[in-house]
Amino acid sequence: MNGSPLTLVVCLGSISLILSASAPVVSIPTPNYIARSITVKVLSQDFLGSGILLRRRGATYTVLTNAHVLQAGDPPYRVQAPDGRIYRANLPQRLNFGKNDLAVLQFKSAGSIYAIASPGAFPASGDEVFAAGYPAVEERGKKQSLAFTTGKVSLVLAKPLEGGYQLGYTNNIKNGMSGGPLLNVRGQVVGINGMQAYPLWDQPSVFADGSKADERLHQMIIRLSWAVPITKVIQMMPKAENTTVTTVFNQAD
Template sequence: MHENPNDHQNPHDHSPAHADGDPYRSNPAYAAPPVYGSFPTYGAPQPDPGATAPFGTTPAATAATPPAPTPRHRSGTPVLVAVLAAGLIGGGLGAGGVALLDHRDSTPAALTSVPSSPRTVDASPGSVTYAAKVASKSTADIAVSGAQGTAVGSGIILTADGYTLTNNHVVSGVGDGGRIQVTLPDGSTHAATVTGVAPSYDLAVIKVSGVSNLTPATLGQSNGLQVGQQVVAVGSPENLSNTVTSGIISALSRTVTAGDESGSQVAVYNGLQTDTPINPGNSGGPLVNLQGQVVGVNSAVDTGQASSGGVQAFGLGFSIPVDTAKRVAEQLMQDGTATKPVLGVSGSLSQATNASQTSVNGARVGSVSADGAAARAGLRAGDVITAIDGSPISNYADLMAQVLRHQPGQQIPITVTDTSGKSEKLTVTLGSAKDDATTTVSTQSAPSQQGSPDQGSPQQDSPFGGLDPFGQ
């Protein structure tokens, strides 16, 4: 066997690779440093003795120095590739790799942080951040203590002197001896009293005592909302003040029904559907667009069969359209009462669409009030109302909800099918009634009058037929 001359160190070689401080030479556990191009296996050329010296050494030194010893380990080419890749990804990570091999004591580098750029968060109009900031300045927390305990909800500040809009079911438990405490955006707490309620719309106005210079909410319009439009909700779910959630408008003009404990009556109103998370304590708080304008009053969420041990439903929240809420709030602030439109018919959810059991889909009229709006328009008992103002009607609850979308005295077109199957369009001028009781629909065969006193208005333990009012 011939001895390889490269196995012996050249005594005249004083390159750094042979210095005592070199980690490869001082610690036998480390392999010798790679010599790039020493293995033809990877296609690298063999060293040329006459070539220019690498890494900046002078030609004279190269000529006097024998070839570097050939390391007895795998080629360094993969190591080079790995270091380059890490350097590209980590920004100089290759240098850190050398430090990892150096066990000498060193001072740890100080940690630094980079301040966020003002442009990192979009707080301009049209952003969720902007909408949240605007709405939070006009959102109050409401706590109502009464004989049944304490109810918690939210409110929308309407005026600088303390008029605040909320849900009727938030304040309905105040009763005799109860009290309302409102926490304003600045953290101060104040007493409040009920100015007026509108049960059919689940709305109420309260007056906060001893305040001034509050920031009133900016009211938008709900009639121009689009499905898919981004919205933001602000409220105090589970007593967590100024909680902000965001989502979209999922549907317009939904029929919201609330059942009483007996199941014989359901309360009805019209609402906006949203997937914006709303939870107990959000009731009465604002649903705003990305300009921070109020487009709805949060009222209920679909819980599926959660109240009876079933599956929880998510992303099904409901808000009262601001166009309706604005009209009602103005009336309540003026004289403490509000009006609602009346069609002047009665019916129930259990009644067939018509006597012949045909496939006509709509709300069958059980009876017509004498001299009422429907009678004046020519409706008769047994007629099936299939559409109101272009909106299709599938049952009697839909009929009542669509009527509540409009204002007293407004003229609206309706489509009806009589008992012979003939369809015609009529124009109805809606009547008016004081809103002192929830609009209800009977689930039994006996017809129920629109606007009859409600014995099961939405309370803390009254599931909305899968819907729970929040704030109780």
């Protein structure tokens, strides 16, 4: 052998693919890897819930979460990034999501660059999805690690429930995972986790317009976890917030 790179020719019908052993291997980030890169912890005096690194403008990052996550604690809020660093976060006063269970925080990071989420299209019933977030930990001293669960979209409502919830899925989510991402198979964020299946109190399922779901639909609703579609967030964010950013995936711990 003369030491030249090995070349493999693969014929598919009339198409020939030449694969060189010296060619670089391109690694495509998995949804799990992406979730670990874009999911943060939202803190006050204590842990409140999860959030999503949504946008970056210069050194300023915008974190998306649920309104009820912030309501569980008092300012000042803090954000713990995927690399463990903690930043003081502010509430942008100009952003208003109405009665939707959505909120954003902003923080500045002069030294570290973090990945940001890539929004996906509105999913369809039957689509495989992945839910991520940090479950609340009650045992002292136990490390709080990211949870990542698999499932599928089971019910897409024609009109949203109170809080903007419209995507019902089979993934298990726990307390603390509220505000975390719901991703598709491409690792794109399609929703924001916010409601667990089988609530402690069996209250009627009420839509955003004030009407109530009938009993058959209600029983379907309470068996699923629920997310607010990311498309609603994109529609309501100010246009001035849009920016083109090269996504950098940091190595997960």
